Amino acid sequence: MTDTAFTLLKPQLDNATGTSLWIADENLLNQTSRVNPAVTVISNRFDLCQQLENAGWTSQFSDFDFTAYADHSVDNIIYRVSKEKPVVHHVINQAIRILKPGGTLSIAGLKNEGIKTYLDKAKKLFAGQMEQSKLDKNTWMGILQSPGAADSELLDDQDYPQLREVASDEHFNYSSKPGVYGWNKIDKGSAFLISELAQFTERLTAPPETALDLGCGYGYLAMNCAPLGCKITATDNNAGALLACEANFRAQGINGEVVVADCAEEIEQRYPLILCNPPFHQGFSVEGDMTDRFLNAARRHLQSDGIACFVVNLHIPLERKAKKLFSTIEVIADNGSFKLILLAQPH
Ligand SMILES: C[S@@+](CC[C@H](N)C(=O)[O-])C[C@H]1O[C@@H](n2cnc3c(N)ncnc32)[C@H](O)[C@@H]1O
Known part of the structure; x- marks a missing residue:
């Protein structure tokens, strides 16, 4: 079954250049795209990392740990939203830290997953710099351009990394x-x-x-x-x-x-x-x-x-x-x- 949110993101994945990260979780299992060597996959699912590595992608298995990425070191982040709110907030917060000024966060999801609220929140954090599109009435994507620093308070990620x-x-x-x-x-x-x-x-x-x-x-x-x-x-x-x-x-x-x-x-x-x-x-x-x-x-x-x-x-x-x-x-x-x-x- 093809995920419409992923369909919307695919061109971003295909065309990414520079240092680019694809943040992938279980929603992406069995969704395929042609390998883009500029992109590193970061996933918290071991099976997904295996599946993508076998298909030729470079992957990092971690609990969405971005500590290896210095501030303002990444050109593009591509993300199909996860089910859990703290995970989504964590990824958006980390994106504003690690993206270069002018770097992009492409984020897509479905209406019933709260994508419109996520886009509103991300837009505020990214100082209003967002291009929005949709595939159908349920599937939305925003491409946000980093202003270099958060324009408002970071989103509540419930202290995501902390046990x-x-x-x-x-x-x-x-x-x-x-x-x-x-x-x-x-x-x-x-x-x-x-x-x-x-x-x-x-x-x-x-x-x-x-x-x-x-x-x-x-x-x-x-x-x-x-x-x-x-x-x-x-x-x-x-x-x-x-x-x-x-x-x-x-x-x-x-x-x-x-x-x-x-x-x-x-x-x-x-x-x-x-x-x-x-x-x-x-x-x-x-x-x-x-x-x-x-x-x-x-x-x-x-x-x-x-x-x-x-x-x-x-x-x-x-x-x-x-x-x-x-x-x-x-x-x-x-x-x-x-x-x-x-x-x-x-x-
Ligand atoms: C219903 S939970 C049970 C968790 C725990 N045993 C408990 O009792 O609280 C199912 C667990 O299976 C794990 N799981 C899902 N798919 C898996 C897979 N393909 N391989 C290994 N574990 C998986 C999930 O991450 C989750 O931790």
Whole structure:
């Protein structure tokens, strides 16, 4: 599916010269454009960096970290807005810092993503220097020319780069940051899974020596495996999640490692215990694809006598999807919103 906002930005990407940055997040997965060697991609998604590198682009995987770019050192920034407001505000604020006077920020998005408000705010910051266009009634782009310094107060990015304590319970304090899935709370489904973890682990014939947290976010599930005494591998493809999870492991003395991977593809090992709260969707890809990919990853990484513990919304047909991959599929509990599913005996 082609993203109309990306269609609007494409000529900017094709024609960029000098030092140019393409700020890309999950919305851009599977959107293609011919390689422009003047452009470096900065993305917080490992899978997107891989996809673009394979297509010939130069990419930097980071949590939209622009510290390597000196003030007024960049000619063009091209950005299709992200879902989360603090991320968008962070990118616009950084653009005014790193763009050369006269350098451009091209920013596009859809009306229901708040693009018109973002353009208004950016226009104010860039001292009114904006050329606006639209593809259809929903898809807008602004090309802003940097006046060299912000003309008004920077946008509220909720201190984007900063990790901070966001939640705690009787076991741990959890730190996270904007840009991480559900960053400022404990996910209700994950809390439900942990409250019933014993129901899962009693099915193991021996205490697990290792465990895998598939799509770890800031590490809630992984940390709550620690009392089992196993070494934990936590993996995600989001740069901010990996930073937060590493910090939490360090601060709370968790015996574990944090690994960057797309759906655990880069991990070889198999585990006796896998925990997973899979994502609903990614960019424009549909929920079913992601559920299937995470189920396949669980099958690939589960020991033959191990168990995988999934939590999903009640409406997700995980049991049906898991049928071709596991011989044992059991709904362990259901609280009216989420269900907990045990998978074992991978095919
Ligand atoms: C529903 S969240 C669960 C987060 C965390 N485990 C928790 O319980 O709070 C799903 C996680 O999957 C991650 N994710 C999405 N797509 C991924 C992919 N292709 N590879 C690895 N992780 C991915 C997201 O970044 C997010 O952290």
